[in-house]
Amino acid sequence: MKTMGDLSAAWERVRVELGAASYDILIGPGLLAEVGGDLRERPLGHRYVVVTDETVADYLGADLERLLRDEGLRVDLLSFPAGEASKHMGTVVDLARRMVALGCDRRSVVLALGGGVVGDVAGFLASIYMRGVPCIQLPTTLLAQVDSSVGGKTGVDLPEGKNLVGTFYQPRRVYADIGALASLPPAELRNGLAEVVKYGMIRSPELFALLEARGREILDLEPETVAEVVARSCRIKAEVVAADEREGGLRRILNFGHTVGHAVEAASDYRLPHGSAVAVGMAVIARLSVEMGLMPPADEARLLALLDALGLPRRVPDGIETGHLLELLRHDKKADAGRVHFVLSEGIGATRITPEVDEAALAGAVDATRSAP
Ligand SMILES: NC(=O)c1ccc[n+]([C@@H]2O[C@H](COP(=O)([O-])OP(=O)(O)OC[C@H]3O[C@@H](n4cnc5c(N)ncnc54)[C@H](O)[C@@H]3O)[C@@H](O)[C@H]2O)c1
Ligand SMILES: O=C(O)C(=O)C[C@@H](O)[C@H](O)[C@H](O)COP(=O)(O)O
Numbered sequence: 001m002k003t004m005g006d007l008s009a010a011w012e013r014v015r016v017e018l019g020a021a022s023y024d025i026l027i028g029p030g031l032l033a034e035v036g037g038d039l040r041e042r043p044l045g046h047r048y049v050v051v052t053d054e055t056v057a058d059y060l061g062a063d064l065e066r067l068l069r070d071e072g073l074r075v076d077l078l079s080f081p082a083g084e085a086s087k088h089m090g091t092v093v094d095l096a097r098r099m100v101a102l103g104c105d106r107r108s109v110v111l112a113l114g115g116g117v118v119g120d121v122a123g124f125l126a127s128i129y130m131r132g133v134p135c136i137q138l139p140t141t142l143l144a145q146v147d148s149s150v151g152g153k154t155g156v157d158l159p160e161g162k163n164l165v166g167t168f169y170q171p172r173r174v175y176a177d178i179g180a181l182a183s184l185p186p187a188e189l190r191n192g193l194a195e196v197v198k199y200g201m202i203r204s205p206e207l208f209a210l211l212e213a214r215g216r217e218i219l220d221l222e223p224e225t226v227a228e229v230v231a232r233s234c235r236i237k238a239e240v241v242a243a244d245e246r247e248g249g250l251r252r253i254l255n256f257g258h259t260v261g262h263a264v265e266a267a268s269d270y271r272l273p274h275g276s277a278v279a280v281g282m283a284v285i286a287r288l289s290v291e292m293g294l295m296p297p298a299d300e301a302r303l304l305a306l307l308d309a310l311g312l313p314r315r316v317p318d319g320i321e322t323g324h325l326l327e328l329l330r331h332d333k334k335a336d337a338g339r340v341h342f343v344l345s346e347g348i349g350a351t352r353i354t355p356e357v358d359e360a361a362l363a364g365a366v367d368a369t370r371s372a373p
């Protein structure tokens with residue numbers, strides 16, 4: 001059995017520095033098989049509840065449950081239907097009640113095994129169950145490995161909009177087993193890549209260039225490239241979160257493409273997945289940033305070419321009316337005294353945040369994506 005020291009040596013390790021709430025992200029192939037041994041060595045409670053969705057339960061959940069039991073750990077598995085439609089309060093209440101029925105007390109630990117939906121739901125559950133129990137994130141989509149398992153944003157959607165109820169609640173550990181991506185549908189890999197493109201756009205021309213040069217290797221699940229991209233993404237997120245855990249300033253850059261993206265997601269009734277909606281949102285913001293004289297047109301061209309190469313959408317879908325999008329944007333949850341703050345681009349690797357965005361210009365940028373060549 002491997003100890004934490006072995007795990008750190010054998011896999012990539014990224015530290016999220018948050019004082020007493022600091023934690024490690026371990027990245028590499030085969031990590032799920034090591035979680036049980038690590039928990040036996042360094043327990044966080046006296047029993048473990050794997051929370052997952054029904055798809056991941058079939059692919060990975062039963063194996064993980066067995067591996068944990070083999071280490072002598074007390075473990076239960078709770079699942080809910082896969083997809084964004086499950087990301088609501090009813091699911092959280094149902095899971096909490098099932099934990100009560102199992103007799104889970106305050107020394108129980110939640111293991112969030114799945115994509116971003118599971119991570120957000122299970123993280124939220126852990127943050128409020130008996131006023132808070134430890135949570136470990138076991139991300140199984142690329143999106144969850146590069147983004148949602150890190151940083152402590154948890155929550156659910158309301159009929160009124162995306163992520164409207166939630167908490168900041170940091171996980172105690174993150175184990176990103178890149179081998180788990182083997183069963184992930186290619187479309188979901190692409191959705192994860194949208195958040196990686198985001199990191200390139202806000203903070204790292206190098207990561208952006210890596211995607212341009214080697215994006216295909218990620219879609220082909222080349223292990224070293226995937227591990228490198230996950231680690232680079234996690235380092236960027238860890239650095240931003242360490243500097244501004246509660247999104248008072250710098251962390252807002254992680255919302256690049258999201259203000260419009262969340263509106264597109266909601267307007268599609270969540271049929272468009274989060275990563276795809278963020279891709280469309282980034283294309284809209286790039287157009288707007290060029291129109292406002294902030295972003296070099298050549299960088300917009302590179303962004304659009306990269307989205308195309310990765311098979312991500314960059315046009316607001318025809319079924320979504322511009323007026324509907326603007327209405328949703330007026331009620332963005334991060335509006336400050338009625339003014340929506342947009343994360344604009346000053347070129348690849350640089351952002352500017354401003355509430356000074358003219359609605360007609362925004363509508364023009366939305367429509368421009370529809371007719372873009
Ligand atoms: N908290 C954050 O910081 C943060 C960041 C980004 C996104 N998010 C949220 O994450 C969600 C999107 O996450 P997502 O893209 O991972 O979607 P998801 O969780 O819905 O997963 C996508 C699909 O892949 C399946 N799946 C997961 N792992 C699999 C595997 N290894 N093999 C086969 N199938 C697998 C799931 O069952 C699901 O059907 C959104 O709700 C978004 O708002 C949160
Ligand atoms: O961690 C963050 O901060 C992010 O904004 C990451 C985003 O990719 C993610 O989609 C997040 O859930 C958005 O949060 P919200 O507060 O804008 O709803």
Ligand SMILES: [Zn+2]
Nearest residue numbers: 195258274278
């Ligand atoms: Zn996101």
